Amino acid sequence: MTISAESLAAVGGALALAGGLGGAAIGMAIAGYKGVATLAEQPQHLRTVIILAALPMSRVFYGLIALVLVISVVIPRISAMPDPAGSGFAVLACCVIAAFAFGFSGMYQGTVCGSGISSLIKTRGRILTNALVLAVFVELIAVLGLVFTIMALSILGLM
Amino acid sequence: MSQSKEGLKAGMITDPYSLATLGGNIALAGGLLGSSWGIGLAASAGIATISQHRSQLKNVIILAAIPMSQTLYGLIVLIIVLRVVAPGLAGVADPGGSGLIVFALGVMAGVAFATSAAYKGAVLASGIAFLAKTGGGILTNCLLLAVFVELIAVLGVVFTIMALSMLGLM
Numbered sequence: 457m458t459i460s461a462e463s464l465a466a467v468g469g470a471l472a473l474a475g476g477l478g479g480a481a482i483g484m485a486i487a488g489y490k491g492v493a494t495l496a497e498q499p500q501h502l503r504t505v506i507i508l509a510a511l512p513m514s515r516v517f518y519g520l521i522a523l524v525l526v527i528s529v530v531i532p533r534i535s536a537m538p539d540p541a542g543s544g545f546a547v548l549a550c551c552v553i554a555a556f557a558f559g560f561s562g563m564y565q566g567t568v569c570g571s572g573i574s575s576l577i578k579t580r581g582r583i584l585t586n587a588l589v590l591a592v593f594v595e596l597i598a599v600l601g602l603v604f605t606i607m608a609l610s611i612l613g614l615m
Numbered sequence: 616m617s618q619s620k621e622g623l624k625a626g627m628i629t630d631p632y633s634l635a636t637l638g639g640n641i642a643l644a645g646g647l648l649g650s651s652w653g654i655g656l657a658a659s660a661g662i663a664t665i666s667q668h669r670s671q672l673k674n675v676i677i678l679a680a681i682p683m684s685q686t687l688y689g690l691i692v693l694i695i696v697l698r699v700v701a702p703g704l705a706g707v708a709d710p711g712g713s714g715l716i717v718f719a720l721g722v723m724a725g726v727a728f729a730t731s732a733a734y735k736g737a738v739l740a741s742g743i744a745f746l747a748k749t750g751g752g753i754l755t756n757c758l759l760l761a762v763f764v765e766l767i768a769v770l771g772v773v774f775t776i777m778a779l780s781m782l783g784l785m
Contacts, residue, residue: 457630463712466782467719473774477727481767485734488760489741495756496745502756509763516770523774527781 461544462531468551469526472605475555476519479562483512486566490573501576504584508569511591515562518602522554525606530614543614550608557601565594631704631714638721639696642775645725646689646732653682653736660740668747674754675746678739681761685732688772692724695776700784713784720775727771735764 491505530547537543572587609615661675700717707713742757779785 457628457634457711457714459715460709460712463709463715466712466716466778470716470719470723470778473778474723474726477723477767477771477774478730481727481731481764482734484767485731485738485764488738488763491760492738492741492745492753492757496749496753499752499756502759505756506759509760513763513766516767516774520774523778524781527778 461534461540461542464541464544465526465531465534465547465551468548469523471548472522472526472551472554472558473516473519475557475559476515476517476522476562479559480512480515481562483515483562483564483566483569484509486563487512487569487573490570494573494576498577501581504576504581505573507584508573508587508591511569511588511595512562512565514595515558515598518598519554519558522551522602522605525609525615526551530609533614537613543612546612547609547614550605550612553608554601554605558598561594561598561601565591568594631710632701634714635696635701635704635717635721638718639693639701640721641718642692642696642721642724642728643686643689645727645729646685646687649729649732650682650684650686652729652733653685653739654679656733656736657682657739657743660743664743664746671746671751674751675743678743678746678754678757678761681739681758681765682732682736684765685728685768688768689724689728691772692721692775695779695785696721700779703784707784713782716782717779717784720778724771724775728768731764731768731771735761738764 487509491509494501494505526547534540534543568591569587572583572591575583606615657679661679664671665675696717704710704713738761739757742753742761745753776785
């Protein structure tokens with residue numbers, strides 16, 4: 457059995473989405489179980505808990521963007537490259553970068569949001585803005601993962 | 616003959632159909648692993664709650680059974696791979712590469728199912744631990760937060776099907 461360069465690239469796209477799905481699930485769950493503890497004390501914080509616990513979900517959409525870009529833009533160009541096999545492998549490696557960025561930022565954004573949720577009662581909900589600011593720092597890493605993947609693919613002439 | 620010699624040199628000969636089937640099986644394995652992990656987490660918290668407040672048995676059973684759904688999602692992916700994708704592999708332009716893609720998508724779905732089920736179990740365990748304190752009032756809020764994590768597994772199924780369609784394998 458031979459494996460084409462295009463399929464290696466598609467494997468990379470799938471890996472990027474897998475990282476996004478895994479990171480989002482773990483991050484939302486970490487924020488979620490802290491949210492349950494907060495809601496057991498004061499159910500009126502439900503709206504804030506939902507806002508904070510939903511933040512890590514964005515990783516799934518970044519992963520989906522990476523997969524759709526690879527399938528619809530990158531794969532059709534691989535056969536025209538001077539070194540198709542190497543290009544397929546390069547796409548796989550670029551997507552591993554994205555998968556790491558999405559996985560780790562999702563997971564650890566969950567801990568930031570969870571910490572914010574735990575402090576909601578003590579601060580009577582006022583921690584929301586500060587928790588969002590600090591969570592956006594971690595979000596930035598996922599956005600940079602997507603941007604740098606696209607940048608690397610552009611530099612390599614694959615996009 | 617020459618092909619088998621090349622295969623021996625490379626170490627292993629496999630065909631696209633078996634790679635695709637392996638991917639479907641990994642998706643189901645992820646679902647099974649995550650479900651057992653999640654139910655285990657929720658149920659261990661459930662035992663502690665029931666031993667104190669026997670009246671919470673119904674709520675504990677509802678909450679502890681929720682991570683089971685990921686097994687069904689894994690089964691859906693396996694059935695799609697076995698019945699729809701794998702038989703069509705012989706007809707595509709690049710069977711070897713397509714088999715590898717199906718394998719990778721199966722791994723992606725497996726990761727989504729395993730992480731979402733296992734960590735949903737942690738959310739549910741937290742809810743079960745607070746059942747006694749809130750007199751069962753935490754049930755709705757806990758379900759709401761567990762559904763967030765459930766969504767990731769649903770997105771895993773949807774995106775697997777979407778990627779297979781985009782690649783012309785379904």
